[in-house]
Amino acid sequence: MAGVSLKCGDCGTLLKSVEEAQEHAELTKHSNFVESTEAVLNLESDLHTKRTGHTEFVDKTSEAAKPISLEAPKPKDDVEMDEAGDGSSSQQEEMVVPEVNQQLLAELEEMGFPKERAIRSLHFSGNSSLEAAANWIVEHENDPDIDQMPLVPVSSKKPEAPKPSLTPEEIKQKQQELREQLAKRKKRKKNEWKEKERRIRVGRELLEAKRIEEENERKRLLALRKAEKEEEQRAREKIRQKLEEDKAERRRKLGLPPDEPSAVKPSAPPVEEKKSFLPVRPATKAEQMRECLRTLKQNHKDDDAKVKTAFNTLLTFAKNVATNPNEEKFRKIRLTNANFQDRVGKLKGGIEFLELCGFEKIEGGEFLYLPRES
Template structure:
């Protein structure tokens, strides 16, 4: 396969033409170039149309712009590269093209070369045709350049053929080679051009980074706003739930008062109060203490009060309260489901784990005593006798504990 690029042996860069290689050499001082069958990549961004010459360049473009789709048009743009074009842009191929465009055959002659360099090459053992060819295609620059050309092209099929150029191109004066000062000026110009190009690229990159910073800033502000809005909605929902819980508590208290009032009227033998009848306004008199007997609180109410006291006395440590409730629920559940096993009905009061979770908390031991546990052996153990297990009481205790655990507003009022 014919070569389609030039590869720098010093840095591995692929170049499309001799001109690019010359410019690369002037900028980097690299001199080791060889013909390569590997084509210079031509990855065209499908979004903005920017061409990228390497995978690294396409990755940078994706990082800057977010564009990820590229069309590989390397095969469409790859063209065979000719290394035998001299610096003055005159060659056999160019002369043949010129002749074909005019439609008339042109006279081909041997190109002029530096005779002194030609003699030196011949003295080194190279044939006249090979030496002439090397001097012609190396630009008659130096003996070293011609020798290097011979080494690089010694495998060429036409290495020992005398080169020919058109008589017209030979008669035209060749462009004078650049002086050291001109070469220095040209190199400086190329460096300046590369510097400006690099500055422009840095400015463009800075603009892209600034746009990215602005975009990220907007996203952070929007995320913060959404977080604040969600927090505000959560607080509103929490307050609404608290108000609803308070309303239900007041309604429950009111219903309880109504039930107590109806019970007192029934005990006194009075008829039930008509809810539709207008209530007389109470006279402003000094309230007298009622001599009616007060109904004692049920065990469920006493258990609920124990749990409420436990939570109120430890309201700053929710984890401790939750651990105490779960521990009590475990004791009650074991006693109810495994009544024949004594180990589930006997608790050592001096146990460190029990004391830390339940024993030293207000209302903890009293709750167990309400469930039927009794102190034995001088107060060292709490024991629930097998014949004193009351499933209804244990079920009520479990209900109160589940309510206390699952209700976030338990004990608030």
């Protein structure tokens, strides 16, 4: 039996003609097609059942099916050439750059847009006006092929659109409006990025303030406990001295000789009363740096090797700057560097120590930089 359909070897879809197979290949990227003896069913049973209520049908598709023609339809030009006796047909239509309004193209290039982007915007916006082309660029500026030269078949090449009937003053006004729109868009994106950085910085500052507050509270409690113990020790010493004095007074009233000097225990010197105080944040930079190192060691006390590596790395940074103050490379540290993050960046207190040394975050927090005057 002759073939009556084409079957897609990738998904099994039956197609009536070569045209349908070509459309299927363009949509699905499938390329494996074979001739099949199965007829493509042309079922309208559901619609007929809804209209008439009939439910029994007889399949006569195979009887009405005709052998499929495997020849693709020729373009009209090729048919005329074959009829003229040439016998040759183009396998692939030539692709050319679409024609656009040269005046609008020149104005877009004057505004700073690349030629490829300007031609693409004029072509896809209908080649109608400068504003439509600029709006198309704004809407499609993130397309991956925005700066690729568009190509169209020769047969679909559109004639150049008529020049806009705008006066030079109106054209300049439109250009100014477009420039203002682009400038506002860039400014809005820049403000959004600055706001994001500000929120991140505020969050880090809040976390650091909370850590310092908790550390100060812990120190305050330790100082209070120590003061209570000292106060209790002084109270015991006063009671002991009072008992010794009462004992000596009773022996004197009873007429008994006082205790032997060797037997009398020397009284402990009075303990000076110390005023309790609350610890405050270290006032000097050196004390703050020591506090950062103590925090780093305390938070990683179970990993002495990591603490030692962090201390050596911080010492190396400080030593390099101190011994080579004019070397630019020693005064700039990339925070995203994997080795830096593993040795110092991920450890709490490491970056704070470098900031106390004088390093400052620049370029959106990507680098630590030590100014020459520091």
